Amino acid sequence: MLSSLQSVFKIQDLRNRILFTLGILIVYRIGSHITLPNVNPEALMSFFDQAGGGGLFGLYDMFVGGAFSRATIFSLGIMPYISASIIIQLLGAVMPYFQRLQKQGEEGRRKITQYSRYGTVLISLMQAYGVSVFIESITTNQGLPVVPSPGWGFRIMTMVILASGTVLIMWFGEQLTERGIGNGISLIIFVGIIALFPNSVLDEWQQLIGGNRELIVEVILLGIMVVCIGFVTMLTQGTRKIPVQYAKRVVGRKIYGGQSTHIPLRVNTAGVMPIIFAQSLMFVPQTVTSFWPDSEIMGLVNIYFNMNSAIYQVVYAILIIFFTYFYTAIAFNPVDVADNMKKHGGFIPGVRPGKKTAEYIDNILTRVTLPGSFFLAAVAVLPYFIIKFTNVSYSYASFFGGTSLLIIVGVALDTLQQMESHLLMRHYDGFMKGGKIKGRR
């Protein structure tokens, strides 16, 4: 472990990449603390303190590393860019023009990136308008306005600043992917989430010092966290390998080596998508009823449909299981895979290509996804149980599971893998060096 860490810094290229990554991420973090001009940060903070964590805004705030609740220049984060590229991708399915672009290789990809960037500016301008109007509308409970001098001047300035911020982050992301280590966009989200960790740990520490929490509880919590991280890692990594053969045009002759070609079917193909969507959906009743705060339904919702109720958690878990299957179906289409294999002369030994293969893959996929979806649901509800039994803060609890932990573990694994591949490139030293071979192995 230590020696591999050492070699990470020995290799110049890798060292430069890591330093570059850190540098960009620091700049990003500094930017997410620079408040928008003409906004009263104290007033804003007191508003969000009253509103508490959670809610759709809370979720969004988590993805942009708290920049939203502080109304900083990076409030929108990288999300508009991702949204734009998703929309362009989806357009490919509907509009022949985009479909053709996707098939045009390099040239087409350049065009698609270009369109995504234009789209990013457009989407961030629209979002920024919404944000500026929202900030204008809020006041603290002392009646202090967050924006002292609202109006079109403020709105336009906010739109320009926020859109520029997003474009800058987009550029950060691209630079990171190219010259840094790991996927730039994922890393930016990762850093935003992980930035909340020190604060919540500090909170816990103060609780402990202040005597509000027993030491033993903290130790047990720490143990649970370690177990959770291990569990999520397993969930993320778990795959079932289906062997695939290719009928080649050369009759093979092999001296060594083994079966190397396979389809890796993930236990959790859907990743974080089911949790995020289920979570967003769970906020809907509360948000809708909050428009009629005095109605009877609101009361019912408040009783039966708050985070602490059992019904809420059960519905939540069921939604996650359902969406796991839904997203798996989007991300992985056995018919496409079987068609593709057939086209290129690949087949699963003993299974006929085409329909039979699709059925075979579908069958296995359904079976590995079942435990996957249950685990995912368990991971998602765990933080609520932690809150319930230990009364820790919302942000601390979120590191025990749910979206945060899945994203952190997923991005960390991905980045580590990239580092590993840089390490691998290196030496094949020692071959036939003349020394005794036994000592070296």
Next chain:
Amino acid sequence: MSSQNIKTKIYRWHHRLNGSMTEYDLSAYQHQLSEIRAQITQIENRNNSALRQSAEKFKNTAHAGRSLESLMVESFALVYETIRRQLHLHAFDEQLIAGLVLHQGKIAEMQTGEGKTLAAVFPVCLNALTGKGVHVLTFNDYLARRDAQWMGPVYKALGFSIAFVQEGMSIQAKRQAYLADITYLTAKESGFDYLRDTLCRAEEDTVHREFHFALIDEADSILIDEARIPLVIAGSSASKRFNEQELAELAQSLDQKHHLEFDEFGRNFNFTDAGVQFVEQNLQCGNLFHAENIDLMTRLNCAIHATFFLQRDVDYIVRGNEIELVDGFTGRVADKRRWPDGLQRALEAKEKINKQSGGAILNSLTLQHFINLYPKIAGMTATAQVAEDEFKHFYNLTTVVIPSHKPCIREDFTDVVFATKSAKSQALIAEISAIHDSGRPILVGTASIDESEQLAAALHKNAISCTVLNAKNDTYEAEIIAEAGRLHAVTISTNMAGRGVDIVLGAANEDEKIKVVALGGLYVIGTGRHESLRIDKQLRGRAGRQGDPGSSRFYICMEDAIFIKYKLLDLLPKKLKSAAVAERTIQHIVKKKIHILQKIIEGQNLEIKKTLNQYASLIEQQRKVLYRKRKEIMVQKSGAEFYKNNAPQQYKLLRARLGEEQILNICTLITIHYIDKFWSAHLADINDIREGIHLVRLGGQKPEFEFQKLAVKRFTNLLVELETEILRIFNTLQVQGNKVDLESVGIKAPSATWTYLINDNPFENMFGTSLIGSANMGLSIAAAAWTPLLVLYMLWKKMTRKVMN
């Protein structure tokens, strides 16, 4: 400034904004050019021996370590003067500038007939001063010989040794040729020789020196089109021989409609259920897709591929008892090129040639990686600009456009488009006979041997005499081309007449030339567009050389192979799809679409090349490690130490009986033999991995990383196994008399070489797979936010699928 000029400027400016690196501004070279011109006037009165003496002086200063730049002006002037005296040619300013560009290690784009061969002499001489060997890589063997002999007097007058390498020359002759200051040869031959060197068992058998400078003629063809083809050296192997005849017959009995399905590009097939049943019944093999039947499947695939995809007289010709592959880019027989093993055998079975060829690949290397072994490269071609991105990406070469000495006055007419093949060929014959009556020479470029012969037959029927140039009669190439510019000449050719071919109007007869010029010069007709825009441009470039008049025109129809293969019809508006549409109305649209199509194809090819390159680069690193070691062991006989330490008893025993020298040789031979053997196996293994690595995308992993991980792991294991194996063999050696019989333990040298092609196909629809697992966290998060859209997307896909079926 004319409006044309302004247009060009704007085009170039726009081009540059889009990241183009091409240089148009030659003012940087003007200064050097005037210096050279001044120097020429100084030396033009000196006698020959004085010139030779200064050449000697330059060589000495270069050896002493002076930079070549400081000698550039003087040596260019010297070469200019020598060319004038030896060849009675005056090099143009443009050629001198091209020489400067080439010396800087860039690509010079020069139009056809602008004297590339002459321009090359300047940088070649300058770089040859160091005596480290300059290679001029030509397009084919014939050009290597011709150029070397043509330019030879210049080099000799300056005291350089000059040689050319031809395929099939003896080792000694080659070695001698590579020792010369300047060597003309093909890139392929140089690469093959390098591969052969990597298998040599003694240093004396190797032919190459350390690489120094390569100047590449027709750079786009060699560096881009051919770079995809790995050079392969293969040796006879003891693998099982099957009777492919039976499978060839089975393949021929398959029903194209009911038993097989073909993909949209017509490049791959798969069985229908009925097809599988038919095959299983005929072969009595049980489930065809059972693991036991993999070899049978592979052979059957080869047989079907040979039957349905490889067309005689298009993809290959049969000459004597030999199948000769035709290169799609050059239209020539590709020397020593073959299809992959199984496919070649299946093809031989199809053509009933009983050769049973086959062998194990011992080593392979793409031309691209080979060229990059030269520390300095430069290139020239008439069609560089279209490929500037690739030159930059793969070779870090900048493109410089050299203006032509006299402006090109060739007229490029717009394409004539027809709905059907028959309409096209009627119009073609009418046009040829009309032009032919006037006496104007015509060159017709066709897509395949088959087509060239059919057209010739049709013309004969119409009492038009014509000459055919294709891979079948390539021995007469020089004569046919020499006559092609004469009055009344009609030459039907394949792509062969595309590149490096210089058609002289009136065949060097001045009176006839005047007549031909009066008629409008050479008329080039293309009977269809090629996949690559560069190939089309090359064909056009046959007319209008050196300011001669000329014209070119393409005749295309909706039934051309390129339209069908790439489904160009889909790009056309619906109302134009019906064959009955009047030809003239679709002209404009088709012309525009053709351009888009060629761009798409070029883009896809670049993609394939980039992927290929990514994978190959890693293997290249491993090859370098292994071959550095191999060379060290071969030259210094340093392998013995290893045996001495790990098998001390056997080593002592053998040394006592055989003596020091023999045991060193034995150690070297065993080590080298097993290095080659294991490397060959490693390559096969890597190919295996590469073929299916794209599947890991389905698990949210990156194919590049996974490939790298596997390849490195396998290579590390390989080295360990290699050490174990050579020790095992060493320990089993037995002394008989006073020597060891190495052949009895299977250690002997292989022979024979050939090359083949690889196809790489990444997944088409990447959206779904990019969502898998942790592949792209950001995308997953946003995808969740856009779920309502995703639902629509799913529905849309479901619906369109139904419509398609």
